[in-house]
Amino acid sequence: MIWYNLYNRFKRIKRVKDKSRRELENQIAELQKQNEILKSLLAFQSEEGKDENEKYANTILNNMGDAVFVKDKGSRLVLVNDAFCNLFNLPRTKIIGKTLAESVPPNERESFLRIDKQVLTDGVDNINEESLTISKGHKKIISTRKSRFVDEDGEKFLVGVIRDITERIKAEEDLKESEIQLRELNATKDKLFSIIAHDLRSPFNNILVLCGILKSQLSKSQDSNALVPLGLIHTTAKNTLVLLENLLDWAKSQSGQISFKSEKTSVSAVIHEILELSTSLAQTKDLYIEVNAADEIEVNSDKKILKTVIRNLISNAIKYSRPGGKIRVSAIEQEDYVKIVVSDSGVGMDEKTLKNLFGIATNTSLPGTLNEKGSGFGLVLCKEFIEKLGGKIWVESEEGKGSDFIFTIPRN
16 A cells, blocks of 8 residues: 555656646746736836826736836836835835845845846846845745836836745745655665565465475375365465565556566466466365366467466455355457456455455455455456556456456457
8 A cells, every 4th residue: 555655646746746847837927928017017107197107007016916126227126016015025115216135145136236237238038036035034036037128218127027936946845855755765665575576485485385295295194184284374375475476566567667578378278277276275165167268269468467367366256256166267259359257156246345346545355255365456456457458357246146357358
C-alpha cells in the first residue's frame, strides 16, 4: 500500500507542477493586459476634462486588484493605486514623488533603477520576478511588468503592474522539497525491493528443494505420517514465494522497469505448465481440474506475463473451491483475440466483493475454504498485466455458486 501511495503522490506532484506552469502563463498574460489598460488610462487622462477623467481613471485603477504605478523619467512615482499603497503599507503622501528605492537594500535598489532606465531608454517591456523588502525587513516575491508610455508632448513615463507571488513561490519551493523527499523514498523502495528479490527468493527456493528431497526420502521409509506436515511446509513455502514474485512484478510494473517480450506462445502449453506446479496444492483439497484448450491455440504475447496471470487465477480458484470440487480452465478462439476462462464451483462472491475485486485500495482478501491466507494482490496484478497486454479481465460470480474469471488477450 505504501508504494501505491507513493506512486499516486508522484502523479499529484506532476499535476501540481503542470498547474503552476499554467498559472504562471496566465499571470504573465494578465499583467500584460493590465499594463495595456493602464496605458490607455494615461492617454485618457491627457484629454480635456482632466479632473473628471482623473477621478474616473483612479476608480478603475483601484479596482484592478494588482498594484499599479506610473513613474517619470527619473523613476519617481507620480501615480499609484490603493493596492500599491497596501503592498508597501504606506500612504500616498509618502509614496508620490519618491522612487521607494531609498528604503530597500542596495542590491534591490540597483536592480529596480537599472530596469526602469532600460525600459525608458529602449521601450522594450520587461517582465521580472524579484525580491522586494518592505517595512521592518519583511520580504515578498513580486512579479512586475514594466512598459514605456510616451504622451502627446513626447514625455516618457514608466507604467507597471505588480503582483505579489510570495505564496505561489513558497508553494513551489514546498513542492520541490516534496519531490526531493519522494525521490529519496523511491530510492529506498528500490533498494528494499532489491534486497527482497535477492535475500528472500533464494531461501524460499532452497526450502522447496529441501522439501522435495525429504519427501522423496520419507516416501521410501515407514514413517508416512511425516509426509503430511512436510507437504504443508512445501505448500506454504510455494504460496509465499508466489506472493513474493507477485509483489516484485507489481513493483517493477509501477516503476516502468518491467519489459514485455512478444513471442508465439501456446496457450495450452502454458496452462499445463502451471497445472504441474499446482497439482500438489489441488490434491490437498481433492480437487479435479479439467482443461479445455486446443493445442493449436496460439497468441503472440509475453509468455512470462501470461503464465503469471493464469497461475494467479488457478491459485485463486483452488483457494476458494470446496474440497472435492471441480475447476475448469478453458481457452476459446475468437476472431482477433483468445478468451481464457477459469471456473470454479466454490464459495462465489457478493456484489460488494465483486465491485472492489481489482482495486488495490479497496481489495480485501478473504480466507479460503480451508482458511488459506492471501493478500488479494494477485488479482490486482492480473488486471494490470492483462490491460498492458491489450486485453480485458472481469469476473462473473454468484454467492454460493462459484465464479468465472475471464480475460481476453489479443492474438497478435
